[in-house]
Amino acid sequence: MPRMSMVEAIRDAMDVMMARDESVVVFGEDVGYFGGVFRCTYGLQQKYGTSRCFDAPVSESGIVGTAVGMAAYGLRPCVEIQFADYVYPAYDQIVSEAARLRYRSNGEFTCPLVIRMPTGGGIFGGQTHSQSPEALFTHVSGLKTVVPSNPYDAKGLLIAAIEDPDPVIFLEPKRLYNGPFDGHHERPVTPWSKHAASDVPAGHFALPLGKASIARAGTDVTVLAYGTMVHVAQAAAAETGIDAEIIDLRTLVPYDLDTMVASVAKTGRCVVIHEATLTSGFGAELAALIQETCFYHLEAPVARVAGWDTPYPHAQEWDYFPGPGRVARALVETVEA
């Protein structure tokens, strides 16, 4: 199988879908000729022409608003917001329009749209290149929200998202674009090529939305994670020697409750982790779900490790980012509770 970085896997997913389906169009700021500030669309305009892959004005509501109209026409737009931190001008179009077209028109108009956006911190991105706004989308009925953690998943999930008949928010942890990252910023970064998940099938393959994967099987405690935090959790498990079962949610909504419940029923303990701020973060939903469905299995309170309830700072990057140290402490406390 070809080896791909996450950037290459994402680009390949769009390439595969543009070749298969004439209705797939790709656009966004710097997405066309230049191929994207992260190179995720590199070469697509050259291959498919300017009417299939093109540069857009710097207007997030314009990008998403026109894409909603295109989707209503019958195209399958896969648009890019340069950073998730800049999605807010498009929030009205996403929440009030994309998410509700099917419902409010009783299925007359639908919105098969994918909105890709680089997300997450750990790159000294400061306040507006580091945010993890997933909870703003998981709270909206009618949207699906996907966060891959490796090249294999990124390709399979993005193809599934483009084929999905409903709008999908596709959050790409930019810290993982070129290699896995476990939060040990003091160590050199290894590229994806040294990682098993960079074996990505050529051609078309889709992974189901709404299905979690077990990133590490274990019996002591269940860790619910997604994106970069999957790798942080693995480091924390290795360093503590705790036999954690790490679940990579992959899709936040619709979520895979069965996989979560089966694991917590087995381990009796649960730690929820994400980069996003704590209060009203997606972790609150996960903790509530586990409490509701696994109350009689739980041997310890459900713990949450998350970003602090502050804007994402610059100089204090590693004090803010929930790294392996903080996750390890939560694992130990939960197992010993």
Next chain:
Amino acid sequence: MAEVTPLALHVPEPAVRPGGVPDFSSVKIPKAGAVPRPDVDTGSEAIRDLAFSIIRVLNREGEAVGPWAGLLSDDELRDGLRDMMTLRTFDARMLLSQRQGKTSFYMQHLGEEAVSCAFQKALAPGDMNFPTYRQAGLLIASGYPLVTMACQIYSNARDPLKGRQLPVLYSSKEHGFFTVSGNLATQYVQAVGWAMASAIRRDTKIAAAWIGDGSTAESDFHAALVFASTYKAPVVLNIVNNQWAISTFQGIARGGAGTFAARGLGFGIPALRVDGNDYLAVYAVAKWAIARARSNLGPTLIEYVTYRVGAHSTSDDPSAYRPKTESDAWPLGDPVIRLKNHLIRRGAWSEERHKQAEAEILESVIAAQKEAESFGTLHSGSRPSAREMFEGVYAEMPPHLLRQRQQAGV
């Protein structure tokens, strides 16, 4: 050094408030037939003046004059009159229904009937309107059944939207009427995207975007103009300037721009301004802009100058912010009466036929209303099942919604 005086905030105010004498002396009305009709491939710069004038066809005597006249036959004009009268009658009946508690809410079109009724007649099958909540004339002029409209308003068992939407937020793909959203201006930029899609697929269909004067202040209006201009999207960008956004006069949205049409010029989009109460003029400019779009010449911006005679909605009382007699003073008159007078002048209509048509239309609207009521109203009779509430959020119901539907016991 010159002395510096403190700054002062400028807040525009309408010329007259309740209790005052209506004054439209600032609205400059050119004579019918005075504005030239350029070729459709004319660039925006060459027709700058058209964004500051008003294209009119019907003169005071009810004659159709000038270069924008002569497009419609007697039959087409009679159809147009009937569409406008139907919309006005339907509005009156639904207003009454709301007062009687048969529905929660209604919004009428009084005084603006020509804009949507005439525009629809210039479109071809397959074209798509992206309307606001005040363009039901598009539906009526395209033959959408009144019974179905009333069922949507009553949220009853035959409501095509299954009771999920507020009254008047219709949707009909078949009739080229995009699902109306409560969020203002969102559809304006979606229309541009739909038009871009038609161009991407080398189709021949065009889109029509609709917005009111107040909503032009929303950021999606500006996004729409940027995208329409950049990609030369086959879209007609309609602004219905009825002078009022609920209680806010149009000057609050327009600011220092002479007209709303003038906004198009800064984006390089040809802009026309038209008498919105002149059925023939609306049809003529719509035809012109639609021809431009279909010839791949790009977007056109049209400002329809009209007046919102009725309240903003059934939840509004205009006497709190404008003179009660203001609509009587509106210099562009009433679209129904003007077309009626024109048809009589042409010898294609009479007072007698008009009275007869009024009676017939009232009868057919009441019949449609009664039929709709037989399927239920908001608070009595049949209504969509609670099960419908959970359907259509996604193409396939995800597990969490299935669980909630079970919890709801439906």
